[in-house]
Amino acid sequence: MQVMDFETDEDSKSIKHSTLVDINGVPLLSAMINGWDPIWNFKARPDDLLICTYPKAGTTWIQEIVDMIQHGGDLQKCARAPIHERMPFIDLYYSKFNLSGVEEANAMASPRTLKSHLPVQLLPPSFWEQKSKIIYVARNAKDNVVSYFHFHRMALAMPEPGTWEEFLENFMAGKVTWGSWFDHVRGWWEAKDHHPILYLFYEDMKKNPGQEIQKVAEFLDVQLPESVLNQIFQHTEFECMKANPMTNYTMMPSIFLDHTISPFMRKGTVGNWKEHFTVAQSERLDDLCAQLLKGSGLTFRTEL
Ligand code: A3P
Numbered sequence: 001m002q003v004m005d006f007e008t009d010e011d012s013k014s015i016k017h018s019t020l021v022d023i024n025g026v027p028l029l030s031a032m033i034n035g036w037d038p039i040w041n042f043k044a045r046p047d048d049l050l051i052c053t054y055p056k057a058g059t060t061w062i063q064e065i066v067d068m069i070q071h072g073g074d075l076q077k078c079a080r081a082p083i084h085e086r087m088p089f090i091d092l093y094y095s096k097f098n099l100s101g102v103e104e105a106n107a108m109a110s111p112r113t114l115k116s117h118l119p120v121q122l123l124p125p126s127f128w129e130q131k132s133k134i135i136y137v138a139r140n141a142k143d144n145v146v147s148y149f150h151f152h153r154m155a156l157a158m159p160e161p162g163t164w165e166e167f168l169e170n171f172m173a174g175k176v177t178w179g180s181w182f183d184h185v186r187g188w189w190e191a192k193d194h195h196p197i198l199y200l201f202y203e204d205m206k207k208n209p210g211q212e213i214q215k216v217a218e219f220l221d222v223q224l225p226e227s228v229l230n231q232i233f234q235h236t237e238f239e240c241m242k243a244n245p246m247t248n249y250t251m252m253p254s255i256f257l258d259h260t261i262s263p264f265m266r267k268g269t270v271g272n273w274k275e276h277f278t279v280a281q282s283e284r285l286d287d288l289c290a291q292l293l294k295g296s297g298l299t300f301r302t303e304l
Helices: 032-040 059-070 101-106 125-129 141-154 164-172 181-191 202-207 209-219 226-235 238-243 279-292
Strands: 020-023 026-029 049-053 113-116 133-138 197-201
Touching: 020 032, 026 032, 032 101, 049 059, 059 113, 059 133, 059 202, 059 209, 059 226, 059 238, 101 113, 133 181, 133 202, 133 209, 141 164, 141 181, 141 279, 164 279, 181 197, 181 279, 197 202, 197 209, 202 209, 209 226, 226 238
Parallel strands: 049 113, 049 133, 133 197
Antiparallel strands: 020 026
């Protein structure tokens, strides 16, 4: 099973950018090909909670909110390990570094909270069979693609992003890791009609965090006093999470994430896209959203 998935430099201390491969019609990291069978056959449990997002939609933010809710706002408990260790990322498969999200999850006692970026059609079927709860966070396409571009620059195992113009073209064509943003947000939106899925929006979380935290608590059947909800709100504010080594990804080895290129906790805003998009690019993406989300009832705010 020890397949060299990512090309490494001679000293094995640094990694080269990955390439994309097609897995059932979705572009995914080449490394995942060898790990795909265990991912697809993953055994979900009825009391699992899955946090699912398109990459850069606010995954880490909702993860910390969920962990805080699950631990009654206990800061020490939530500082027990970096966020990527607290909640296994089931899509992760990187044999050279012995990383397997499935193996991490299998070794974890219930109840587990797991993370995935898989589009709905690639979700391991056991999640549907076990009726495990799922929280999905969606973010408007413009801020999402800007964040994804900067993440590609600093996440050294991701495919090379090229220029902003090139990356945006690939994003609009669905030729980026984890596939089409349009299919992703729409597929999960439709899935919530037949599965226990709480579908949240990054923009709502920015606009009214207290209300969205309360929604999550209700979905998890947890009742918390106002004081604890306030504490969760404060602890999960952008500046707080940016300064917290357990949430800002600085504990991940720098061969994977180079924060000197672009920090993981970058801006944390709605509307940063305006500093990247030309008017023509913005109009094209608006048109695509109108076309590809038509009839779904799904709408996004690109400013607050
Ligand atoms: P930006 O690059 O726009 O700043 P993910 O966790 O899915 O990888 O998403 C990362 C994005 O969410 C980054 O967006 C990051 O700054 C933002 N983010 C993380 N924590 C946040 C918080 N507490 N509040 C607002 N945005 C947050």
